[in-house]
Amino acid sequence: MCLLLVTLIIFKGSAQQITIPDSLVQKTAAQNIEAYFNKAIKQQSKLFNGAFYEFYLPRITGSAYFKDSQEFTKGSVVYDGFLYEDVPLLYDLHRDLVVSVFYEGNFKFNLISEKVTEFKIDNHHFVYLNKELDSAKSVGKTGFYDRLYNGKIKIYSKRTKLLQEVNDSRYARQFFVSKNFYYVEKDKTLYSFSKLGSFLSLFKNEKAEMRKYLKKNDINFKDNPEHAMVLLAGYYDNLLK
Numbered sequence: 001m002c003l004l005l006v007t008l009i010i011f012k013g014s015a016q017q018i019t020i021p022d023s024l025v026q027k028t029a030a031q032n033i034e035a036y037f038n039k040a041i042k043q044q045s046k047l048f049n050g051a052f053y054e055f056y057l058p059r060i061t062g063s064a065y066f067k068d069s070q071e072f073t074k075g076s077v078v079y080d081g082f083l084y085e086d087v088p089l090l091y092d093l094h095r096d097l098v099v100s101v102f103y104e105g106n107f108k109f110n111l112i113s114e115k116v117t118e119f120k121i122d123n124h125h126f127v128y129l130n131k132e133l134d135s136a137k138s139v140g141k142t143g144f145y146d147r148l149y150n151g152k153i154k155i156y157s158k159r160t161k162l163l164q165e166v167n168d169s170r171y172a173r174q175f176f177v178s179k180n181f182y183y184v185e186k187d188k189t190l191y192s193f194s195k196l197g198s199f200l201s202l203f204k205n206e207k208a209e210m211r212k213y214l215k216k217n218d219i220n221f222k223d224n225p226e227h228a229m230v231l232l233a234g235y236y237d238n239l240l241k
Contacts (some may be wrong), residue, residue: 047079047087050109053099061235062176064161066091068124072101075083075121079111090119093161094176096143115144129156129190148226149233152240182229196221199229206239208218 056064063070072088073113077098090099090108098119118127126144145156156179166173184191184202193199196214199209199221213235214221214228221228 047077047084047111048080048102048109050100050197053092053097053108053110055108056094060163060174062161064092064094064176066093066124066159072099073121075119077119078117080115081117089119091119091121091126091144093159093178094163096160098144109196116144119144127156149230151233151237153233153236155229155233156183156185156190157181158183176239182225184206195227196228197230199232204228206236210235227230 005112032061035125049174055070060067061072070090072090074086075089076083076085077087077089077100078084078140088101091097092099092110095110097113099108099110101108113128116128118125121127125147128143129145132140142157145158147154147156160179160181161176162179164175164177166175181194182199184199186194191202193202200210210232213219213232217231219228219231
């Protein structure tokens with residue numbers, strides 16, 4: 001019987017040897033190895049090497065987290081070249097950090113952002129964009145972006161929570177406010193937009209056709225901008241065929 005041996009270097013500097021049975025190797029080998037790795041390595045995985053994370057003070061009202069939830073949700077993450085699935089994740093929008101927790105225990109830690117290529121949580125696909133991606137014309141900061149559309153062009157939402165403070169005669173009150181910024185990646189350049197006009201201005205040759213498409217299908221950009229921009233991006237791709 002043939003066995004495949006995989007030696008994995010873990011964050012403490014030691015190594016663990018895992019023997020993978022034939023049945024796991026015969027099908028799609030790479031996927032099976034990753035799945036077996038996730039199960040076998042557990043808390044020794046090099047995924048768990050970020051800084052200790054603490055929740056915000058309870059006196060701050062509102063939520064700093066994606067979907068306004070402080071509960072960990074199972075998701076997937078590509079970290080330092082490895083795909084990890086069924087990982088408990090929490091996305092801190094204020095600090096722009098991906099947070100996880102040990103399989104056993106309450107030790108919370110944030111992943112090193114530069115090592116996170118992408119992660120998926122609550123049916124959203126976030127990718128890490130480095131400003132070196134762009135040309136001198138590009139806008140936007142390095143960080144995690146929710147990829148809404150992935151075609152000939154890409155559409156992103158930069159979701160954030162701003163911490164604001166109001167002072168009255170007795171005390172200062174702090175609270176989180178949601179803010180979304182939208183971007184189009186076109187010709188390896190990242191452009192920002194906030195309204196329908198600024199979005200369509202990025203597609204000068206197709207602008208008139210795209211306006212007709214909105215009118216014909218009774219799509220209101222103001223009512224649901226993310227839905228509208230995804231439909232427009234798909235229509236733009238069809239125009240280029």
